Every structure is written in structure tokens, then in C-alpha cells.
Amino acid sequence: MIAQPEPKQDVLAKRDSIVAGLRALVPGSGVIAEAIRLKPYETDGLSAYRQIPLAVVLPETTEQVAAVMAFCHREGVRVVPRGAGTSLSGGALPMADAVVLGLMRMNRILDIDYGDRCAVVQAGVTNIGITQAVQAEGFFYAPDPSSQLACMIGGNVNMNSGGAHCLRYGVTANNLLGLRVVTVAGEVLDIGGAHLDAAGYDWLGLLTGSEGQLAVVTEVTVRILRSPEGARAMLAAFKSNEIAGACVDAIIGSGIIPVALEFMDRPAIHACEAFAHAGYPLDAEAMLIIEVEGSITEQDYYLDRIREICNRFDPVSLKVSQSAEESLAIWKGRKGAFGAVGRISPDYLCMDGTIPTSRLADVLGRIGEMSAAYGLQVANIFHAGDGNLHPLIMFDANDPASFRKAEDFGADILKLCVEVGGCLTGEHGVGVEKRDLMGVQFSEIELDQQRRVKSAFDPGWLLNPSKVFPLKPGVAAAA
Amino acid sequence: MSIIAPTDIDGVVAAIEAARDARTPLAVRGNGSKDGLLRPVQAGQTLSTAGLAGISLYSPQELILTAGAGTTMAEIAAAVAAKGQHVIAEPPDFSALYGTAVPQTLGGVVAANLSGPRRVMWGATRDHVMGVVAVNGRGERIHSGGRVLKNVTGLDLCKLLTGSFGTLAVITDISLKVLPAPERRGTLVLKGLSPERAVAALSRALGSPYAVSGAAYLPAAMAARVPVLAWFGDSVTLVRIEDFAPAVAYRMERLKADLAEFGAAELLDDGASVAAWASVRDVAPMVAEQGAIWRVSVRPSAGPAVAAALERAFGAAWFMDWGGGLLWVAGPATEEAHDAVIRAAGVGTFMLVRAPEALRAAVAVVPAENAVLSRISRNVKSAFDPDGILNPGRLVAGG
Numbered sequence: 001m002i003a004q005p006e007p008k009q010d011v012l013a014k015r016d017s018i019v020a021g022l023r024a025l026v027p028g029s030g031v032i033a034e035a036i037r038l039k040p041y042e043t044d045g046l047s048a049y050r051q052i053p054l055a056v057v058l059p060e061t062t063e064q065v066a067a068v069m070a071f072c073h074r075e076g077v078r079v080v081p082r083g084a085g086t087s088l089s090g091g092a093l094p095m096a097d098a099v100v101l102g103l104m105r106m107n108r109i110l111d112i113d114y115g116d117r118c119a120v121v122q123a124g125v126t127n128i129g130i131t132q133a134v135q136a137e138g139f140f141y142a143p144d145p146s147s148q149l150a151c152m153i154g155g156n157v158n159m160n161s162g163g164a165h166c167l168r169y170g171v172t173a174n175n176l177l178g179l180r181v182v183t184v185a186g187e188v189l190d191i192g193g194a195h196l197d198a199a200g201y202d203w204l205g206l207l208t209g210s211e212g213q214l215a216v217v218t219e220v221t222v223r224i225l226r227s228p229e230g231a232r233a234m235l236a237a238f239k240s241n242e243i244a245g246a247c248v249d250a251i252i253g254s255g256i257i258p259v260a261l262e263f264m265d266r267p268a269i270h271a272c273e274a275f276a277h278a279g280y281p282l283d284a285e286a287m288l289i290i291e292v293e294g295s296i297t298e299q300d301y302y303l304d305r306i307r308e309i310c311n312r313f314d315p316v317s318l319k320v321s322q323s324a325e326e327s328l329a330i331w332k333g334r335k336g337a338f339g340a341v342g343r344i345s346p347d348y349l350c351m352d353g354t355i356p357t358s359r360l361a362d363v364l365g366r367i368g369e370m371s372a373a374y375g376l377q378v379a380n381i382f383h384a385g386d387g388n389l390h391p392l393i394m395f396d397a398n399d400p401a402s403f404r405k406a407e408d409f410g411a412d413i414l415k416l417c418v419e420v421g422g423c424l425t426g427e428h429g430v431g432v433e434k435r436d437l438m439g440v441q442f443s444e445i446e447l448d449q450q451r452r453v454k455s456a457f458d459p460g461w462l463l464n465p466s467k468v469f470p471l472k473p474g475v476a477a478a479a
Numbered sequence: 480m481s482i483i484a485p486t487d488i489d490g491v492v493a494a495i496e497a498a499r500d501a502r503t504p505l506a507v508r509g510n511g512s513k514d515g516l517l518r519p520v521q522a523g524q525t526l527s528t529a530g531l532a533g534i535s536l537y538s539p540q541e542l543i544l545t546a547g548a549g550t551t552m553a554e555i556a557a558a559v560a561a562k563g564q565h566v567i568a569e570p571p572d573f574s575a576l577y578g579t580a581v582p583q584t585l586g587g588v589v590a591a592n593l594s595g596p597r598r599v600m601w602g603a604t605r606d607h608v609m610g611v612v613a614v615n616g617r618g619e620r621i622h623s624g625g626r627v628l629k630n631v632t633g634l635d636l637c638k639l640l641t642g643s644f645g646t647l648a649v650i651t652d653i654s655l656k657v658l659p660a661p662e663r664r665g666t667l668v669l670k671g672l673s674p675e676r677a678v679a680a681l682s683r684a685l686g687s688p689y690a691v692s693g694a695a696y697l698p699a700a701m702a703a704r705v706p707v708l709a710w711f712g713d714s715v716t717l718v719r720i721e722d723f724a725p726a727v728a729y730r731m732e733r734l735k736a737d738l739a740e741f742g743a744a745e746l747l748d749d750g751a752s753v754a755a756w757a758s759v760r761d762v763a764p765m766v767a768e769q770g771a772i773w774r775v776s777v778r779p780s781a782g783p784a785v786a787a788a789l790e791r792a793f794g795a796a797w798f799m800d801w802g803g804g805l806l807w808v809a810g811p812a813t814e815e816a817h818d819a820v821i822r823a824a825g826v827g828t829f830m831l832v833r834a835p836e837a838l839r840a841a842v843a844v845v846p847a848e849n850a851v852l853s854r855i856s857r858n859v860k861s862a863f864d865p866d867g868i869l870n871p872g873r874l875v876a877g878g
Contacts, residue, residue, distance in 0.1 A: 252539075
């Protein structure tokens with residue numbers, strides 16, 4: 001278990017009065033304090049870490065969130081905001097003395113404006129829920145994290161979530177117009193709106209990806225886009241990681257930016273094929289899934305050009321989808337990757353570093369050496385266009401030594417990502433998982449600068465403490 | 480006022496430490512091409528980033544370029560054009576607007592978060608700043624982000640520093656995402672629409688699947704000042720497509736059909752498109768205007784009403800970009816006119832882009848923040864620049 005600051009004894013001691021105070025603010029079933037009902041909130045998508053919180057509160061309005069925050073602020077109680085709890089980095093891990101502020105009951109779509117191409121939704125609306133609300137009119141919300149069926153927009157904002165299509169459409173930060181947030185003291189602030197590029201400091205940009213450190217997001221104004229006329233995928237498989245990487249370079253160098261460009265290494269191909277029977281080539285060392293958009297004629301134009309480029313790299317296999325069904329089949333294995341790896345290993349850690357794409361072959365080679373040294377299997381899935389690497393490290397959670405080795409292996413991979421010019425996390429966030437690795441990417445001076453920005457919003461460090469920043473005597477202890 | 484122009488980051492650190500010791504505020508700038516933007520700075524010395532010039536990394540396959548803040552945009556544009564790429568947000572060049580001949584720098588564009596017509600589809604400059612190195616007001620080197628396209632490690636200080644006009648830290652190096660330049664550009668022109676009908680047409684175009692990368696409206700008087708548009712002799716509604724040649728041809732035809740109810744469309748070819756959109760980008764129709772110039776950003780459908788209100792208030796000259804969401808407004812350089820802009824912008828945002836120094840010093844050049852946000856602003860400023868030595872007063876009086 002990762003180190004956590006000592007719970008505040010005074011807060012633990014007045015638990016009953018805190019629960020009563022919360023019940024006065026959020027009536028009915030909106031406050032959870034019974035041990036058995038707190039259990040589901042003890043962890044998130046990173047289930048290796050668990051901690052039962054002091055209480056859970058589930059407000060339904062921004063006003064209730066504000067009242068809860070003001071109350072907790074007055075009482076000196078730590079608050080852990082939570083959406084759907086799908087964080088892969090432990091971003092919603094509770095603390096024993098903290099109130100979990102769950103936003104899942106704030107699940108209403110407040111306004112959709114097709115003319116101005118934006119929608120206002122509460123923080124607990126799911127990512128897919130936005131697209132579902134606008135797709136009848138031919139629109140969609142672009143960022144598409146793998147957890148999009150479950151994850152909520154408030155969490156997406158806090159983690160600056162990405163997805164398979166961000167090469168073309170950007171990440172969450174690039175698709176937001178406005179936020180309604182509640183400060184640690186319970187003040188309601190509107191940031192941005194339906195307009196672009198507010199003058200003054202870019203609060204919208206700073207709050208996005210802030211992992212619940214600065215404020216609680218209750219409403220989000222997102223940009224919605226008209227869906228493309230169509231999309232089609234192709235599959236290209238190669239004899240080595242180097243060759244596949246060179247092919248990616250050549251595609252981008254040709255001026256074509258596919259909407260998705262996914263890379264799988266040999267172990268990932270085999271795991272996915274065994275699981276999904278998608279027809280992936282088992283004799284290949286590396287495989288690309290490439291998707292383009294537009295009218296049928298435009299799709300043909302782009303796919304023809306990409307096929308010509310792929311042919312220059314001596315492909316083992318090349319398959320251009322001729323229909324929506326064939327595209328789905330090509331994607332089927334990739335989309336089932338997590339289930340596929342789960343099938344061959346009881347447990348796995350999904351890592352999330354980013355590397356300069358030119359270093360791909362080198363990095364995969366070194367991950368392979370580490371895999372042999374640690375005696376743990378790894379499969380690599382990679383958003384090749386933007387350098388975001390997802391190694392899936394397989395281990396056995398029933399064996400503590402195996403888990404420790406997996407954690408060390410993961411840390412070594414992330415250090416390697418930073419060493420070659422990349423970063424610790426491309427889209428999953430730091431959370432608690434990568435908190436103690438922050439010193440690999442940032443100097444203490446840089447971390448202190450970020451800490452002072454947090455303090456500017458949250459002077460008492462009550463909001464989602466013990467995440468993102470390595471614990472530090474004098475800062476975390478003061479919280 | 481003396482100018483310090485360090486040629487490396489150590490020089491920037493030394494200049495800031497010296498200024499801090501002497502309690503002498505610094506005016507931070509690149510080449511000074513946008514000194515006329517926002518409020519005048521009261522400072523004892525100028526710290527210029529012009530000496531921090533040069534492209535240190537350009538990897539076209541990785542869509543990334545890293546350069547010193549003092550590198551001119553012209554140098555960057557030429558370097559990426561040589562590899563068939565372009566700067567995505569299409570930042571404007573205000574040298575004609577300000578009547579200055581100095582070339583603008585990358586640092587200046589980033590510090591001001593300036594974006595052109597393509598912003599409406601492809602994002603602002605802030606969306607493409609992947610990493611910065613900067614020196615804060617304590618003389619400390621900090622970096623945020625990096626040279627990769629996807630990075631959520633720690634608080635996003637890149638976005639906070641972008642658009643902060645040098646008031647938090649002096650940016651010394653910037654990593655910018657770039658993209659392949661389109662093979663072809665085309666523009667569809669609808670003639671003689673009212674502002675309301677124009678915004679309806681632009682909204683239809685931007686809500687189409689054709690990846691419209693420019694959506695502007697110039698009233699007749701403004702169109703008359705753009706050589707490639709003047710011959711229409713009327714207001715023009717402009718819709719741009721940029722892509723491979725066959726895609727441009729296909730989408731222009733489709734848009735022409737989809738927008739048929741707004742009248743018969745004419746098409747501008749590649750060369751005329753480039754010229755027309757450069758004029759929109761650089762606010763060229765307003766270069767000849769006397770008085771003040773504002774940039775107002777509102778919900779796109781509100782654009783025509785804002786324009787009408789400002790016409791009534793002070794006979795504003797104006798044109799719209801970003802589908803109606805961005806208004807460029809010219810009018811008398813008076814506090815009354817400025818107050819009218821503030822009222823018209825409403826819940827949107829505005830910026831006083833050009834005005835005599837007296838007006839810029841007297842008014843809120845960007846929207847005033849409420850008490851809560853302004854407390855957070857002061858805390859954040861102090862978190863970077865506790866002694867207030869970097870560009871004091873550039874954004875807000877006393878800030």
C-alpha cells in the first residue's frame with residue numbers, strides 16, 4: 001500500500017457530527033456512512049489500493065456541492081471528488097479521514113445548442129452519454145477514452161482524458177468551452193462559457209487535468225462536432241517494430257493525419273487474436289490499425305495513399321476494410337485488448353507513458369529486456385500518432401512479490417519514457433500511482449511551483465490530498 | 480529605458496534576480512511588436528527575449544518543433560513550410576495594425592495566445608503549446624509539458640503561462656505542435672447576406688461534416704478594403720476548406736448545395752483564398768481605422784446582436800470571424816465606447832487590442848474578474864512572482 005499522510009485524529013473523532021452535518025445539507029439517501037455501503041467507494045480503477053473513507057456524499061446540485069464544500073472547509077475535513085471511479089491511477093482513492101464527494105447523481109444534460117455547437121452537462125453525465133444525446137442530430141463529443149461507457153465528464157475534465165482519436169480531435173482540454181466549479185471554500189465560479197478564448201489567465205486550461213487538486217467541477221460546457229460522413233479502418237502488419245515505426249513516420253510525413261493510428265506489438269496481437277478472433281496476423285511482429293474519415297471517395301483516396309506507403313515497408317499483411325462491418329472487425333481485437341490480456345493473466349497493470357514516436361523501436365526493445373529480467377510478460381499497445389504508450393504488465397495479485405515486481409517494472413518503464421524525452425503519463429493522470437515518480441520528471445523547484453499553484457486555490461490542502469505531489473513534510477503534513 | 484536581451488536562460492535568470500534584488504519591475508517582451516496590446520507597463524527596465532532565438536528541434540514526423548522564445552514567426556513558418564507543414568492556429572500578424580515593422584516572435588504569440596481563423600476548427604495557440612521552459616519571478620527555471628503530444632503529468636502550467644502576457648514567468652523555450660499544411664485551399668463566398676443570415680449560413684457550414692477551417696463575415700465596407708473581395712461589391716460570407724485537392728473540390732460542391740438557400744455561392748481559388756484569409760487573420764480591413772480596436776468573443780449566434788448594439792452605441796465598424804463568435808470592432812478611443820463594448824460582450828470576453836496609451840491605462844482592458852477569482856488570480860501571481868516584478872499592470876491595474 002502506498003504511503004498516506006496520517007489521518008487527522010480530530011476529524012476521525014467528530015465523525016458522527018460530520019455525518020449529521022452532511023445529512024442536513026444533502027437529505028435522503030445522499031449521505032452514506034454505514035461501513036457496508038462505504039465499501040464500494042474504497043477504491044477506483046486502480047484496485048490494488050483501497051481505503052474506506054469517512055463518509056460519502058452524493059449531491060444533486062451545484063448548490064449542494066457548494067454547501068458541502070463550505071461545511072467541510074469549516075470543519076477542516078479533506079474531500080476526495082469522484083466521478084464514476086474509473087481512474088487507472090488511483091485519482092479517486094479515499095483517505096480514512098476524507099469525505100468522498102461523488103458527482104454521479106449530477107447526471108443531467110442541461111442544454112444542447114446545435115447552432116453554436118456546444119452542450120452544457122452536469123459533471124456526472126457519462127462520456128458516451130453526451131454523444132448519445134446529440135447523435136440523432138448527427139453530432140458527437142470527440143474525446144473517447146476506453147472507459148467511455150462508464151467514465152463521467154467531470155472525471156474526464158479532471159484527468160484531461162484522451163482516447164484513440166485524439167490525433168485528429170485532441171484531448172479533453174481541446175474540446176471544452178466552459179466550467180462551473182466550486183472552490184474549496186464553497187464558492188461557485190463560472191469559467192469560460194459558450195465563447196472561445198476568454199481573455200486573462202487560462203483558468204479553463206489550468207483546471208483541466210488538475211486531478212481534483214484545485215476545485216470541484218460540477219458543470220461542463222463541451223464543444224460538440226458534426227460526425228464525419230463515414231470512417232474506415234485498415235490493418236497493416238510488419239516484420240519488426242522498427243519497420244512499423246518507420247511506416248508510421250512515412251504516413252505522417254506524407255501529410256496524411258489519420259483519425260486513429262494504433263500500434264500493437266507481437267504479444268498484444270496474440271492476446272487480442274486469441275480473445276477476439278479478429279483475424280490478426282500471428283506471424284507479424286507489429287501491427288497498425290489506421291482509420292480515416294470522410295466520404296467514400298475521400299476514404300478511398302486516403303486509404304489508397306496509405307496502402308502505397310505501407311507497401312514500401314514489406315508488409316506481412318495488409319487489409320483495407322471495404323465496409324463498416326469489416327472496420328468493426330479490425331477494431332474488435334484492439335478494443336478488447338484489456339479483456340484479452342485479462343484472459344491470459346489473472347491481473348495486469350496498465351501503464352501510460354508518452355515517448356517521442358521516433359524512439360518507439362528502441363523503447364520496445366528495452367521493455368522486452370526488462371520483461372525478461374523481471375520475469376513478467378508485457379504486451380504493448382501504443383497510440384502511435386501521438387506517442388502514448390500503454391504497456392500491460394501481467395502479474396499475479398495473489399502473490400505479493402509478483403505485484404511488487406510489476407510495480408517496479410512499471411516504474412522502470414515510466415523512467416525510461418522520461419529518459420528518452422517523454423513523460424510519466426499521457427492520459428491516465430498521476431493520481432497516487434505515479435505520485436512518487438514525479439521527481440523523475442520534475443525538479444523539486446518545479447514541484448514546489450506546482451504546489452504553490454495548488455495552494456493558491458486550496459491553501460489548507462483539503463482537496464484530494466496525497467495525490468499528484470510527492471508527500472513532503474511541511475506541505476502535506478500541514479494539510 | 481534600458482533593454483536587457485540575454486542570449487541564454489542563464490542571462491534571463493540573472494536579469495530577474497538583479498531586478499528582484501533592486502525591486503525594479505521589468506517590462507517583458509520579445510521584439511515589442513505587440514507593445515500596443517493591453518495596458519502599458521510601468522517598469523524600470525525592459526527584459527527582451529529577442530536574443531533567445533533559434534529552432535533547437537524540428538521533427539516533422541513527430542509533428543513537433545522546439546524553439547527559443549525570440550525566434551521570429553517568419554523563421555518558424557519558413558522552416559515548417561520547407562517540410563510541407565504549418566503552424567496550426569494561424570496566428571495573426573498585427574504589424575500593419577500597430578504600424579510597426581519589427582517581426583513578431585514565437586514567445587510573443589504564445590504569451591498573448593493569439594490565434595487566427597483556423598482556431599474555430601483546429602484550436603487556439605494554447606492548444607498546440609506542448610511544452611515551455613520559463614523563469615519565474617523568483618528567478619527559478621521551471622518547465623512544464625515537453626516535446627510529446629500527449630502529456631497530463633502534473634498541473635498544466637503550459638496553458639497557464641500561455642496567454643499570461645509575461646506576468647507570471649518569462650518563457651524562454653516553447654515546443655509547438657505543427658501539422659501537415661493542406662495541399663489545397665478553397666473558399667466559398669456568399670454575397671449580400673445580412674449579419675443574421677450570414678451567421679446562420681456559417682453555423683450550417685461549421686455544423687457540416689466537411690471540416691470547415693474558416694468561417695467569416697465582412698460587411699460591404701470591410702470587404703471593400705480587401706483586394707480579392709472588393710469586387711463582390713457587397714457583404715461577403717466566407718467559408719474555407721483546406722485539405723487534399725480532391726477533398727477540397729468535393730466538399731466545396733457539397734457545401735454549395737447545402738447552402739443553396741443562402742444564395743448562389745462563388746468560389747475563390749487557392750491563391751485568392753490565401754490572400755482573403757490572411758486579411759481576415761491580420762485584421763487588415765481595420766488598419767485604416769482611426770481610434771480604438773477591440774476583439775470580442777461571444778457565443779457565435781450572439782455575434783450579430785453584439786455588432787448591432789455597438790453600431791448603435793458608437794457607430795462601430797466591425798467584422799466577424801469564427802462563425803460569428805469573434806468580432807473585430809473599431810470605434811472612438813473613449814471610455815464611453817469601451818464601456819459599450821464591455822456591456823455588449825456580456826458574459827463573453829473582450830480585449831482592448833489597440834488604443835492610445837491614456838485609454839489603455841484607464842480602463843479594464845480584459846474583463847474584470849469577480850472577487851473570488853480575483854483573489855485566486857492574486858494568489859497565482861504571487862505563486863510565480865511574489866515581488867510583482869514581471870510586467871506589472873500589463874493585464875490588470877496593480878496586478
